[in-house]
Amino acid sequence: MASSSSAGQGKENEVPRNGKEVDPAPPRFGTVNKQVSKKRPLNALELGPRKRPAQQDPLVHHGRHFGRTICAFSNVHSLLLLGLSEKDIVPETQQERREHRVYRKLLKLVPGLEERLLEANGDDDGAIFDIATHKGAASARSDDTKSLKSAVIDWITPSDGEPLRPPLARNVKVDRGIKEQLRNKTMAIPGNHWPLFVYRDEEWHDDPLKAWTGLFRSKLLVYAYKHVFTSPSSVDDDPKSTRSGNARIHGMTCVTPASVAYITTQLRFALSSASIFSRTDKETDSETFYTSVLELFEDPEEQDEVKALMAWWNRQVFPSFSNVPRTIPTNSVLSKIKERRAVLKARALNERGDD
Structure with a gap:
């Protein structure tokens, strides 16, 4: 005669005639299984699958540097509108000069920004850039x-x-x-x-x-x-x-x-x-x-x-930075290359004069 435990196991694995699966028996306290995939159940005490890190918007990346090195407090959206609408206007006041400088530095920081804004149609690229830059800063x-x-x-x-x-x-x-x-x-x-x-x-x-x-x-x-x-x-x-x-x-x-x-x-x-x-x-x-x-x-x-x-x-x-041009030693290889280039330029000028 089969024991009660083996009988219980038989019922647990049994599939009824209508083809529907039988709900598993309630688990013991503290061992709840969360179904992550059909292949492998996950215990509640285990770490879930590692999520891929979200890729940061490049505009947010630029915004971080913009706030630190160009302008910490600015309304980027109005700055863009002002820069696009007053491209040919010479700034007069100190505030206008600052906004113009900030706008030019912003264009240098984000290559292709001005073309992107000028070509924007239905997509509100200006608002998107404003939000992303503000978020980064x-x-x-x-x-x-x-x-x-x-x-x-x-x-x-x-x-x-x-x-x-x-x-x-x-x-x-x-x-x-x-x-x-x-x-x-x-x-x-x-x-x-x-x-x-x-x-x-x-x-x-x-x-x-x-x-x-x-x-x-x-x-x-x-x-x-x-x-x-x-x-x-x-x-x-x-x-x-x-x-x-x-x-x-x-x-x-x-x-x-x-x-x-x-x-x-x-x-x-x-x-x-x-x-x-x-x-x-x-x-x-x-x-x-x-x-x-x-x-x-x-x-x-x-x-x-x-x-x-x-x-x-x-x-x-930045100790390696210097605005002073470095002098080239007179007997160095680099000085000889510079000297050769000067001779070739002079020779080319003489040949053009003869023609």
Whole structure:
């Protein structure tokens, strides 16, 4: 006589005459099987099949670099409309000149963009580009805000091992800045007032003739710039970084004035007690601060100082970059090639003269 267990198994595997499958017996508690495919059931405690990573829209990729190095706060859609409608109009005001420059840099950043917009028919490519670029710029800004929030604590901690007094939490900003006065509205810091950290060694000179001395040349700014653009490990000159920095990913080989303004704005926010980086934030007034820095960099009368500043930044971040042409040794192979080319050009000119 068959046992009850074997009888139960017989019934479990039995198929009725009408051809319909019998529902399996309820599983034991804690071992629910989820049917992933007809070939192999998946236990609830097992990992599911790995999803293929979603391919990022190239426009989002461009948007990240656009926000960091060209314009952190902009209405891309109106910028595109303005650029397309005023191609032959000479900008007159400082705002119009800035928008025109940003538009030209945007076209250079995204090859074929202008042709694509001009040829757009039913598809609203302008709106699509606006959304994608805004998404890229916003995500980059959020990533940088999050990473700088904790990194800045390491940079302002005394190098002699003494702790910060009062101590500051790495991931909580409520204790940073002059929060109480700002919260009670007894003190307000407008965006066009610049903090001391923008100066080398935090030394500000009251003498107008020394206003550029040390300006935007502080160690904190260089640390923050390297952290975002080259890699966090490059702040300590550590060559062991395994990830490509944002500069290499986007083919960036020199510092731009807008990128310095962006990093200065990010660092200013990181040192404040504000928790949300927003262009409408009245506590930090970040957009006004960013714009005031950018206006200085774009002032035609300050270009000699700005060029000297950018050269200084390139030596800090991209040591191989140089605006100075390299001299060729007189007895080198390269000098002989140049000499040969000059002889051939002179010979060709003489032959044309004879004709």
